[in-house]
Amino acid sequence: MQMDLKKIAHNLRIRLNDAEIAEFEKDWARLDVLSEVFYDLPSDISDISPKSGSFDGAALRSDEPNDEQTIGRDELLANAPKLSKDKTMVAVPRTV
Amino acid sequence: MDITTMTAAALSKELASGRLSSTELVSAELRKIKDNDDDSAFITVCADEALKAAGEADRRRADGKVLSFLDGVPISLGDNIMTKGIKTTCASKMLWDFVPPYDAAVVEKLKSAGLVIIGKTNLDEFAMGSSTEAAAAVAAFMTPLALGSDIGGSLRQSAGLCGVYGFRPTYGAVCRYGLAAVASSMDTVGVIARSARDVRLLCDIIYGEDSRDASSINIKLTESEKPGFSSMSFALPDELFADADKNTISAAEETAAKLAALGMTRKTLRLPSLKYALAAFIIISCAEAASNLARFDGVGYGYRTGSYDDMNELFENTRGEGFGQEVKRRILLGGCALSADFREKWFFKAKAAAALIRAELDKALSDIDIIVAPTSANPAGNKTSGNIFETDITLFPASLAGLPALSLPAGVYGGIPTGVQLISARRRDGLILYTAEILAETEAER
Numbered sequence: 001m002q003m004d005l006k007k008i009a010h011n012l013r014i015r016l017n018d019a020e021i022a023e024f025e026k027d028w029a030r031l032d033v034l035s036e037v038f039y040d041l042p043s044d045i046s047d048i049s050p051k052s053g054s055f056d057g058a059a060l061r062s063d064e065p066n067d068e069q070t071i072g073r074d075e076l077l078a079n080a081p082k083l084s085k086d087k088t089m090v091a092v093p094r095t096v
Numbered sequence: 097m098d099i100t101t102m103t104a105a106a107l108s109k110e111l112a113s114g115r116l117s118s119t120e121l122v123s124a125e126l127r128k129i130k131d132n133d134d135d136s137a138f139i140t141v142c143a144d145e146a147l148k149a150a151g152e153a154d155r156r157r158a159d160g161k162v163l164s165f166l167d168g169v170p171i172s173l174g175d176n177i178m179t180k181g182i183k184t185t186c187a188s189k190m191l192w193d194f195v196p197p198y199d200a201a202v203v204e205k206l207k208s209a210g211l212v213i214i215g216k217t218n219l220d221e222f223a224m225g226s227s228t229e230a231a232a233a234v235a236a237f238m239t240p241l242a243l244g245s246d247i248g249g250s251l252r253q254s255a256g257l258c259g260v261y262g263f264r265p266t267y268g269a270v271c272r273y274g275l276a277a278v279a280s281s282m283d284t285v286g287v288i289a290r291s292a293r294d295v296r297l298l299c300d301i302i303y304g305e306d307s308r309d310a311s312s313i314n315i316k317l318t319e320s321e322k323p324g325f326s327s328m329s330f331a332l333p334d335e336l337f338a339d340a341d342k343n344t345i346s347a348a349e350e351t352a353a354k355l356a357a358l359g360m361t362r363k364t365l366r367l368p369s370l371k372y373a374l375a376a377f378i379i380i381s382c383a384e385a386a387s388n389l390a391r392f393d394g395v396g397y398g399y400r401t402g403s404y405d406d407m408n409e410l411f412e413n414t415r416g417e418g419f420g421q422e423v424k425r426r427i428l429l430g431g432c433a434l435s436a437d438f439r440e441k442w443f444f445k446a447k448a449a450a451a452l453i454r455a456e457l458d459k460a461l462s463d464i465d466i467i468v469a470p471t472s473a474n475p476a477g478n479k480t481s482g483n484i485f486e487t488d489i490t491l492f493p494a495s496l497a498g499l500p501a502l503s504l505p506a507g508v509y510g511g512i513p514t515g516v517q518l519i520s521a522r523r524r525d526g527l528i529l530y531t532a533e534i535l536a537e538t539e540a541e542r
């Protein structure tokens with residue numbers, strides 16, 4: 001499967017020129033070949049996926065004491081302030 | 097003797113004896129930076145702030161109110177560690193004029209212990225590639241101590257190639273609050289110094305759990321960590337020597353011989369899961385970077401493009417102009433890895449591979465105390481482009497598994513310093529630091 005890197009770049013809100021797209025297409029192809037090494041991952045771990053709603057980098061460290069403090073995506077979304085549907089944006093002074 | 101060539105521990109003794117003041121020491125380091133920093137090891141030199149802090153350290157000492165063993169000793173910080181009131185750029189156009197309104201947790205600890213921040217060292221943009229300048233500043237005697245960050249091993253590699261010590265602590269041992277986030281499951285504040293003892297003394301100050309970083313943990317580097325070598329073992333796994341040149345192998349074998357001479361037993365170890373390490377590291381680190389760097393959009397702070405008609409153009413042009421090539425590469429690859437089409441095939445597989453690597457290393461390190469590995473497989477052929485595909489696989493195991501790893505100087509071959517890593521189990525930071533100290537003492541006695 002070939003990736004549409006222009007679309008990915010647009011979704012990531014990052015402007016790339018044609019030379020950059022060409023270079024990154026080569027990188028993508030290189031990584032796609034490298035990732036073929038995963039085909040023989042043992043089956044008992046190949047279906048490991050992150051715990052729903054948690055930061056998996058921390059969740060995989062079950063031996064550490066503070067993982068319970070990890071805030072999940074669902075919890076964040078549930079508590080997020082409700083945003084206006086008005087897409088115009090009020091200028092916010094930069095606070096450096 | 098040129099005081100700038102001394103270790104931090106030796107400088108501390110000079111300060112305690114009254115033969116040297118912190119002001120004299122900091123002035124000497126500032127002169128060294130001014131005379132020698134043609135290659136821009138520093139982005140910002142904090143001369144005024146450092147001299148003021150040194151004066152305060154001298155007054156504390158005169159009043160008998162010394163804050164720590166390293167009170168009055170200078171240190172440099174990578175420019176991705178937040179310093180209140182001092183520019184912190186991450187070597188990026190995106191943050192070229194950013195002045196943080198707060199100190200990173202490690203900076204708070206350094207200040208509480210009386211260390212003097214002498215400047216902010218250069219790095220590859222957002223630490224994606226190397227901490228070469230932090231290691232170079234220590235090797236070129238511009239500072240006795242440096243803090244940088246270690247994601248995939250850049251700090252250890254830079255230290256190895258500069259002939260100094262570079263230490264990646266156990267993941268979470270040092271609070272990451274105020275370290276610019278790139279790859280959150282691997283980001284670690286690391287230490288560069290000219291002796292193993294200096295590394296340990298600094299770790300004693302910066303270690304500790306902190307509620308501002310949920311991954312932080314408590315690890316004490318106590319005397320009880322001093323190893324009893326006769327009951328310990330080490331191994332040199334073949335997988336970490338697959339691409340090593342003969343000089344690198346010689347350096348590692350020499351370190352192994354020294355460990356054996358101390359009474360440690362050499363064992364055989366195979367780590368077949370490391371064949372997944374390169375792909376897993378690239379995919380996970382890029383995915384996390386894509387997520388973490390999404391905050392740089394020209395709205396809240398940092399660089400903002402001058403060319404836009406609507407919000408999307410503001411975001412796209414700001415990020416397109418503000419980030420360099422390597423950062424864009426990683427954001428794009430990370431975006432691919434997290435996309436609906438590739439999440440199962442790349443990202444989840446990479447996480448599974450990392451879990452396998454971690455489990456294999458945990459099992460190995462329940463039987464073996466120390467893994468000996470090259471810092472760079474081929475120092476003479478080392479590429480410093482920062483391109484993620486050209487990173488040394490020897491550095492990944494500790495990063496992916498969150499293990500402590502120390503790169504120690506292991507000789508000079510063909511004019512290029514070579515480093516050897518000592519890697520141990522999580523929380524056994526003291527073990528490798530004390531072992532390295534004893535190795536250095538043994539070497540000095542020979």
